[in-house]
Amino acid sequence: MVFSFERKVSLRMKFIADVMLGKLARYLRILGYDTLYSSQMDEEELIRNAIAQKRMLLTRRTKIKRREDIKDILFITQDNPKKQLREVCERLHLMPVAGSLFTRCLSCNEILVDMSKDKVEGKVPEHILNAHDSFSFCPHCNRLYWPGTHHERMLQQTKNQARNIL
Numbered sequence: 166m167v168f169s170f171e172r173k174v175s176l177r178m179k180f181i182a183d184v185m186l187g188k189l190a191r192y193l194r195i196l197g198y199d200t201l202y203s204s205q206m207d208e209e210e211l212i213r214n215a216i217a218q219k220r221m222l223l224t225r226r227t228k229i230k231r232r233e234d235i236k237d238i239l240f241i242t243q244d245n246p247k248k249q250l251r252e253v254c255e256r257l258h259l260m261p262v263a264g265s266l267f268t269r270c271l272s273c274n275e276i277l278v279d280m281s282k283d284k285v286e287g288k289v290p291e292h293i294l295n296a297h298d299s300f301s302f303c304p305h306c307n308r309l310y311w312p313g314t315h316h317e318r319m320l321q322q323t324k325n326q327a328r329n330i331l
């Protein structure tokens with residue numbers, strides 16, 4: 166297994182996370198990173214997708230770590246998802262970019278599309294419609310996003326995390 170710490174990594178970096186790293190995958194999506202994750206993917210599928218789609222494989226499994234047919238692999242040592250995010254950012258020198266935060270669907274990884282307020286009408290409770298001006302939706306799963314409390318808290322946490330990393 167070869168891993169170069171000198172490699173230049175940007176938001177163009179793409180990931181694939183093993184079944185044990187669902188929360189880490191969501192954190193990376195919050196930062197805007199294209200991160201493939203499915204609880205259904207077995208080891209062979211993970212490796213196949215990582216190679217075919219040029220994704221950095223994130224894994225907690227020592228068995229996968231030992232495989233020699235894949236080079237772009239990062240073995241995650243931490244148990245806690247926030248620490249895992251920090252581990253990935255530190256080891257790959259990722260620089261979270263404010264404009265990339267919350268640009269992806271947290272549940273299916275699609276890039277979110279802006280949705281005007283009038284189109285959101287009827288799809289969210291009235292008080293949410295009245296309280297926010299910006300909405301976005303996922304063209305894949307149709308999930309709607311707005312800067313609600315949960316969103317803001319996660320954004321703040323992620324920003325703090327990014328600040329700690331940098």
Ligand SMILES: [Zn+2]
Pocket residue numbers: 270271272273274275303304305306307308
């Ligand atoms: Zn989605």
